[in-house]
Amino acid sequence: MKMALSNKTKAVLLGPLNKNNPIIVQVLGICSALAVTSKLEPSLVMAVAVTVVTAFGNVIISLLRKTIPNRIRIIVQLVVVAALVTIVSEVLKAYAYDVNKQLSVFVGLIVTNCILMGRLEAFALGNGPWPSFLDGIGNGLGYGWILVVVGFFRELLGSGTLLGHQVIPQFMYDAGYANNGLMMLAPMALILVAVIIWVHRARNRELQEETN
Amino acid sequence: MNREKSGYTIIYAAVMVIIVALGLAFTHQALNERQTANVNIDKMQQLLRSLNIDATAAEAQQRYGELVKNAYLINSDGTKVEGSEGTTPNDPAFSTTPGDEEARGLPVYEAEIEGSVKYIIPMQGTGLWGPIWGYLAVESNGSTIYGAEFGHQGETPGLGAEIVMLSFREQFIGKEIIKEGAFKSVAVVKPGQSVSNRDYVDGISGGTITSKGVDAMLLNSVGEYERFLMNLNAVN
Numbered sequence: 001m002k003m004a005l006s007n008k009t010k011a012v013l014l015g016p017l018n019k020n021n022p023i024i025v026q027v028l029g030i031c032s033a034l035a036v037t038s039k040l041e042p043s044l045v046m047a048v049a050v051t052v053v054t055a056f057g058n059v060i061i062s063l064l065r066k067t068i069p070n071r072i073r074i075i076v077q078l079v080v081v082a083a084l085v086t087i088v089s090e091v092l093k094a095y096a097y098d099v100n101k102q103l104s105v106f107v108g109l110i111v112t113n114c115i116l117m118g119r120l121e122a123f124a125l126g127n128g129p130w131p132s133f134l135d136g137i138g139n140g141l142g143y144g145w146i147l148v149v150v151g152f153f154r155e156l157l158g159s160g161t162l163l164g165h166q167v168i169p170q171f172m173y174d175a176g177y178a179n180n181g182l183m184m185l186a187p188m189a190l191i192l193v194a195v196i197i198w199v200h201r202a203r204n205r206e207l208q209e210e211t212n
Numbered sequence: 213m214n215r216e217k218s219g220y221t222i223i224y225a226a227v228m229v230i231i232v233a234l235g236l237a238f239t240h241q242a243l244n245e246r247q248t249a250n251v252n253i254d255k256m257q258q259l260l261r262s263l264n265i266d267a268t269a270a271e272a273q274q275r276y277g278e279l280v281k282n283a284y285l286i287n288s289d290g291t292k293v294e295g296s297e298g299t300t301p302n303d304p305a306f307s308t309t310p311g312d313e314e315a316r317g318l319p320v321y322e323a324e325i326e327g328s329v330k331y332i333i334p335m336q337g338t339g340l341w342g343p344i345w346g347y348l349a350v351e352s353n354g355s356t357i358y359g360a361e362f363g364h365q366g367e368t369p370g371l372g373a374e375i376v377m378l379s380f381r382e383q384f385i386g387k388e389i390i391k392e393g394a395f396k397s398v399a400v401v402k403p404g405q406s407v408s409n410r411d412y413v414d415g416i417s418g419g420t421i422t423s424k425g426v427d428a429m430l431l432n433s434v435g436e437y438e439r440f441l442m443n444l445n446a447v448n
Contacts, residue, residue, distance in 0.1 A: 067224070068224070069216060069220060069221040069224055070216060071216070071221055072221055072224070072225055075225070076224075076225075076228060079228060079229070079232055083232045083235065083236060086236055086239075087235075087236070087239050090239050090240055090243050090247070091239075091243065093243070093247045093250065094243040094246035094247050094250065095246070097247075097250035097251075097253075097254060097269070098269070101254075104365070104366065105366070158370075181370055184370035185370060
């Protein structure tokens with residue numbers, strides 16, 4: 001296990017959490033970041049689902065990488081991802097029905113999440129199972145924390161609740177405060193992601209693009 | 213074996229597909245019972261919500277059993293279909309989806325709340341993005357609404373999706389479906405407007421098409437039960 005978390009593999013795991021974040025740096029997986037974050041609970045479940053699928057998808061493709069014919073490479077990746085997502089969807093329907101109702105079609109759409117196919121192509125095909133697993137976990141968590149932050153603000157400001165529990169006290173509503181309806185719509189999620197990118201780039205100057 | 217050869221590619225693809233298919237079929241089979249149970253409990257929760265009872269998934273089955281005393285199918289003339297009685301998920305009423313053209317009849321549920329009978333009418337319609345549905349609980353006079361529950365598949369959050377909220381649903385309590393001896397149902401109008409000869413409720417601001425869908429559902433889908441409701445009204 002000493003070799004398991006060498007500096008290189010640590011970078012694989014931690015990179016996507018910050019400097020190589022799938023959503024705010026690689027700009028992948030935006031669609032579902034908008035769609036499921038109107039409440040915090042679906043954001044959390046989606047984050048876990050994507051992390052699980054990316055990690056295990058990465059491992060499976062990594063284990064198979066020396067056997068996959070080049071001509072059907074993308075198809076094999078797609079089949080693996082689709083099968084994993086179907087299994088996740090079935091498990092959710094059986095054990096977390098309410099959350100599955102909230103996520104509805106977006107669980108199935110994990111298949112189309114660019115992050116998954118992106119990592120399979122960019123990493124799993126050329127690396128061993130353990131680093132691939134960590135890369136999957138890292139990207140899943142990098143995606144996940146953005147979703148949680150966006151979901152947190154959208155639910156707090158858009159519904160006054162967190163995880164379904166009323167957080168904004170009644171006296172504020174009586175004083176004239178109203179929930180921000182705009183927070184419930186998808187464009188607001190995009191604006192929130194933009195604000196996160198803004199803060200992130202300000203703190204990591206090397207990520208800022210050159211302008212003339 | 214060279215992995216770029218066609219033969220290898222075809223065999224690889226075939227084996228992969230077979231393994232995945234078996235794996236998915238096995239998963240589905242293993243989880244199917246729990247999934248069906250969840251769907252049934254969800255339906256029971258919806259029926260209970262139409263009776264203004266908010267039950268958690270854990271208590272839904274028990275409360276449903278306590279309150280829903282009977283369920284059966286009816287013909288379009290309002291008479292009961294022979295042998296269709298039964299309240300469990302395997303019985304005709306619970307297992308019939310409204311709108312199913314091959315069904316033997318229209319499902320009706322009878323609930324008993326504090327000694328008085330309420331009739332629950334399932335309804336279905338079309339919203340903006342997909343199907344909408346609901347359950348209307350009616351007093352034994354076939355006219356006064358006791359409670360209403362609505363559901364949708366993909367209406368816009370914050371707009372059409374608001375039909376599931378208590379604030380929309382509770383408007384229906386006390387409204388009359390039958391007025392002046394005729395089936396009028398309840399209209400859903402733009403907030404601020406009114407209707408002269410029918411009871412009405414306010415639609416959702418910004419959710420016009422979904423509101424119109426609910427309006428049409430109340431008229432057409434509940435309209436299929438017109439004879440049944442008029443018969444109740446004549447007797448009570």
